[in-house]
Amino acid sequence: MNPDSPSAWLSLRGIHKRFGPTHALKGVDLDLVPGEVLALIGENGAGKSTLVKTLTGVHQPDEGRIELGGQPVRFARAQDAQAAGIVAVHQETVMFEELSAAENIFIGRQPLRRLGPLSFIDWARMNTEAQTVLDQVGAGFAATTPVKQLSLAQRHLIEIARALSQKARVVILDEPTAALSQAEIRDFYGLVRGLKAQGVAVLFITHKFDEIFAVADRYVVLRDGASVGHGRIAEAHEGELVKLMAGREIEKIYPHIPRRAGDVVLEVSGLSHPTEFDDLSFSLRAGEILGFYGLVGAGRSEAMLALMGLNPQARGQIRVAGKALNVREPADAIAAGLAYVPEERQRQGGILDFSVRHNITLAGLAGPVTNAASLARGPWLSRARESALAESMIARLRIKTESQDTPLSGLSGGNQQKVVIAKWLGLNPRIVILDEPTKGIDVGAKQAVYQLIAEMVAQGLAVILVSSELPEVMHLAHRTVVMRRGRMVATYEQGQADAETIVAAASGIESEALHQHVLEMAA
CATH class of the missing domain: 3.40.50.300 (P-loop containing nucleotide triphosphate hydrolases)
Incomplete structure (x- = not known):
């Protein structure tokens, strides 16, 4: 991709991915180099999530190839990517809260000891090895601590410790600082530098440009599924990256909102x-x-x-x-x-498996709480009224979706947030x-x-x-x-x-x- 970049351990070449009429990835190139942080930059809907799922074996490319050490490879499933040393740490941590940190780190691959024909979990070994990787990331808590007692920042440390325990060669960090305090973010920077020092290739996905300039060595910009720019962070400027990402100059992000008290x-x-x-x-x-x-x-x-x-x-x-x-x-x-749009839109604000229509109309199912028109016709839910409300809110908030029936999980983060807001605005609060x-x-x-x-x-x-x-x-x-x-x-x-x-x-x-x-x- 860049003739000046060092030898890559993992490369994508000309990757295409389609979902029906949607061309999600259009010939994307990408190099992940040991001991470097590559920032993947792009608006919601630019193809970042599809690219990550392709790297981790969730999706297989329609065209193009993935190379490990210069040799073509195919990840038929997520386990194949994990076996190759590719691990993703996502913004929304999914863990078993009643289990300990050690159990979450080794879930599905607990060390065993044999006793005759039987096998048992080797709890002492698991806790010891988990504590080693937790100490390595500076966690500051015991491996036996139940996850339900830990903060979101500490749960991210468990995710990274899990990656290290799998001898990861590529760690994908997807919006890892979204819910961290400034002090925790500074600690996180040190953790990323530690991964680099161990020769791990890091793919860093964030919308915060100060983080990109703080930890990344190189960048790749995606727009509408295509690579539109790449280079070294030391030679880049924020305005240039924003223009590449959005396809337009954003001179004024914040609108002037007159007070109408x-x-x-x-x-x-x-x-x-x-x-x-x-x-x-x-x-x-x-x-x-x-x-x-x-x-x-x-x-x-x-x-x-x-x-x-x-x-x-x-x-x-x-x-x-x-x-x-x-x-x-x-x-x-x-x-x-009163209406409340919560911080955790995917866990508290919407139901990812529900359609856009059902998410928008969810709060109105109890009837005319305020001035909202009832969605019921007699004792029954009116599909026509439900559809009409959803259509009006999609148009009003300019929600980008193929249809009302698209699952919320199929929308970009920004459009998911609009759906959650639409759910409440439909009640005329x-x-x-x-x-x-x-x-x-x-x-x-x-x-x-x-x-x-x-x-x-x-x-x-x-x-x-x-x-x-x-x-x-x-x-x-x-x-x-x-x-x-x-x-x-x-x-x-x-x-x-x-x-x-x-x-x-x-x-x-x-x-x-x-x-x-x-x-x-x-x-």
Whole structure:
């Protein structure tokens, strides 16, 4: 692919993949070199997931070839790719929560010991070997720890430890930092460098350009299933990569959203929880965006869950449009006009195996909760009404899907997020809570979500925006609440505080000390 690149261990040459009329990959070339990180860049729908599935044996190419050490090879199934030393670590970790870290690392390939004609799991050996690879990635917890007790960042470490235990020669990291704190991301950078030092070839997929420039050596850009650019990161610029990725220059990602502040629609007083947050008080007007910013563990998402009746230990006063609201369960919040788009869209926001239509209409099955037209005709679900609602939301949100019947899993991440939002907008809510609405989606899809938020505000909806992306909060929110350790520590009007001031409030570090800390990190 690049005559100047070192000898590749794994190469793709002219890979094509079709799914019916969809030409997902169009002659893609790619080289993975031992001890290097290759960044795979592209918008949602560019073909990244199909490429990863081809590398890992889930899909077989229609044309082209895969080479290992210069020799053609065919992966008929995922196990063949694993046997060749190719392991993927995905954004959404799937584990057996009741089992230990060691059991998850060695699931399906536990070391055995024989006792006559019988075989038993060699628990001592498994735990010892698991602890070795966990220590190798700096996990800091015992191999016998149940996964349900571990954070998302720690679960990612288990995934990488599993790869190392399989003597992986290629590790594919698919959006691995999407839910990590800044401190965890810095630790993750060290882990990637450690993989490089061991001679592992790393394929790094992320939408965050700061991460690409921090850890990658080379890049390949996909657009509409084709390779449109490649080179060395040291010679690249962010603007150039964005233009290659999107096929257009994105001069202004964030739209200007005028404040259309109307009546107060939400008043929260003394919202508290025994362990997660304390004494939160704020108000929200129609036509306004209220941002919530804080580091991981600040209690932002937990507070939003309480507003929706999903955090039963929470206590406090909530008023919607001047009326007291006793939220005992989510149905109470929904009936009052609240809608919640959760952070984990694939696990909490939508049902991947359901069609786009069924996901969009799911929240309305209980009947006319607010002003939404009933989907029922008598005691029966009306297919015509369900289809009409789905069609109107697909058009309104410009959801890219072949049909209403396409499974949600068949859509790109950005379009999945639109479907989850459409599910709630179909109920005509007063207040929309968006928790990390652009997590794991590319810059083009982010623009579409931002434009959707602008349209919500223009229609008089009140929006709560919870985000760990500071530029997102600073550009979109009319007011920003900063949380630290479960408490509100500051509230800023748009343009009142710079990034350093907001981060200082969120971290508890004085602004001057924070500036010195940033300089030390850069050094």
